[in-house]
Amino acid sequence: xxxxxxxxxxxxxxxxxxxPGDTIGVxxxxxxxxxxxxxxxxxxxxxxxxxxxxxDDLLKKDxxxxxxxxxxxxxxxxxxxxEKIKAIFCxxxxxxxxxxxxxxxxxxxxxxxxxxxxFSDISALLSVLYSKCRLVTFHGPVVTTLxxxxxxxxxxxxxxxxxxxxxxxxxxKGITIxxxxxxxxxxxxxxxxxxxxxxxxxxxxFEGHILLLEDRGEATYKxxxxxxxxxxxxxxxxxxxxxxxxxxxxxGMDKIFRxxxxxxxxxxxxxxxxxxxxxGRTNIMVPIGLEATLNTDRQSLFFHEPATxx
Numbered sequence: 001x002x003x004x005x006x007x008x009x010x011x012x013x014x015x016x017x018x019x020p021g022d023t024i025g026v027x028x029x030x031x032x033x034x035x036x037x038x039x040x041x042x043x044x045x046x047x048x049x050x051x052x053x054x055x056d057d058l059l060k061k062d063x064x065x066x067x068x069x070x071x072x073x074x075x076x077x078x079x080x081x082x083e084k085i086k087a088i089f090c091x092x093x094x095x096x097x098x099x100x101x102x103x104x105x106x107x108x109x110x111x112x113x114x115x116x117x118x119f120s121d122i123s124a125l126l127s128v129l130y131s132k133c134r135l136v137t138f139h140g141p142v143v144t145t146l147x148x149x150x151x152x153x154x155x156x157x158x159x160x161x162x163x164x165x166x167x168x169x170x171x172x173k174g175i176t177i178x179x180x181x182x183x184x185x186x187x188x189x190x191x192x193x194x195x196x197x198x199x200x201x202x203x204x205x206f207e208g209h210i211l212l213l214e215d216r217g218e219a220t221y222k223x224x225x226x227x228x229x230x231x232x233x234x235x236x237x238x239x240x241x242x243x244x245x246x247x248x249x250x251x252g253m254d255k256i257f258r259x260x261x262x263x264x265x266x267x268x269x270x271x272x273x274x275x276x277x278x279x280g281r282t283n284i285m286v287p288i289g290l291e292a293t294l295n296t297d298r299q300s301l302f303f304h305e306p307a308t309x310x
Contacts, residue, residue, distance in 0.1 A: 025089070097124040139285070169301045174299035186290060212277065216249055
C-alpha cells in the first residue's frame with residue numbers, strides 16, 4: 001500500500017503579493033473551455049489593475065482535455081519559471097488535472113513561489129503543490145467562472161491576491177454539525193478529486209489540518225461512498241476540523257449533513273457547513289496550506305496571517 005504524504009511541519013511557503021500592473025498567467029491543466037468566457041474572465045482580472053498573459057498554445061485540445069498531459073503540465077512549469085509572471089490562474093477545472101502531476105517540476109516550482117489559483121478538479125494541483133513544495137495555493141474561481149462571478153467573489157479574489165491583512169471568512173447561514181474550536185492549516189477542496197488521490201503517490205496527509213470539502217453534481221450515495229472510502233483509508237485520522245463549502249446539484253444539503261455527521265461520528269472535531277466556497281456563483285478565495293482557526297460559535301474561519309508576502 002502506498003503511504004500518503006507525511007505532514008511536513010516546516011513553515012508554509014507564501015507567494016509574493018500582487019501589485020498593480022503585475023502579470024497573471026493563464027494555464028489549462030484540465031479540460032477545454034469556452035473562449036468567450038475565458039476572455040470575459042480576463043477582463044475581470046484586468047479591471048482589477050493586473051495584466052494577463054495567455055500562451056499561444058492554451059487553446060489546444062486532446063479529446064476531453066485541454067491538450068496532451070505533458071503539454072498541460074508544461075504550461076504550469078513554464079509560467080512558474082517565467083520571472084515576468086507573478087501569479088497563475090487556471091482557465092477551467094473539469095477533469096484531467098491528476099494526469100499532469102507526474103510531469104510537474106516540483107523543484108522548479110518551490111524555487112519560484114507564485115500565487116496559483118483554481119478549484120474543482122484543480123484541487124489535485126492545489127493539494128500537491130502544498131504537500132510537495134509547501135507552497136500556499138488558493139482555492140478560488142478559475143478564469144472562466146470569473147466571467148459570471150458575484151461581486152463578493154471578485155472582492156475576495158482581489159483581497160487574497162493583494163491584501164497585507166489576515167483574511168477572515170464568515171458564514172452568513174452556517175450550520176454547525178459539530179461545535180468547537182480548531183486550529184491548523186486548511187487543506188482540501190473538491191471531494192471527488194481528493195478521493196481519487198487516495199492510494200497514489202500524491203495522496204495528501206490531512207493530519208493536523210482543517211479539511212475543506214465541496215463538490216458538484218454528485219448523488220448523495222456517491223458522496224457517502226467517497227467519504228466512507230477516505231475514512232476506511234485512514235484519511236481522517238488526526239484531523240483538526242472540517243469545513244463544508246457548497247454542494248451544488250447534490251440532492252439536498254440535509255442529506256449531506258446527515259452523511260457527514262455519520263462519517264465523522266467517532267471524531268471529536270468541529271464541523272461547520274454553509275461556506276460559499278466551491279461551485280456556486282459566489283466562490284470565496286481560500287488559502288490552502290495557511291494556518292487558520294475554525295470557530296463554530298463565531299461561524300468563521302480566521303487566517304492568522306496574510307496569505308502572501310510583501
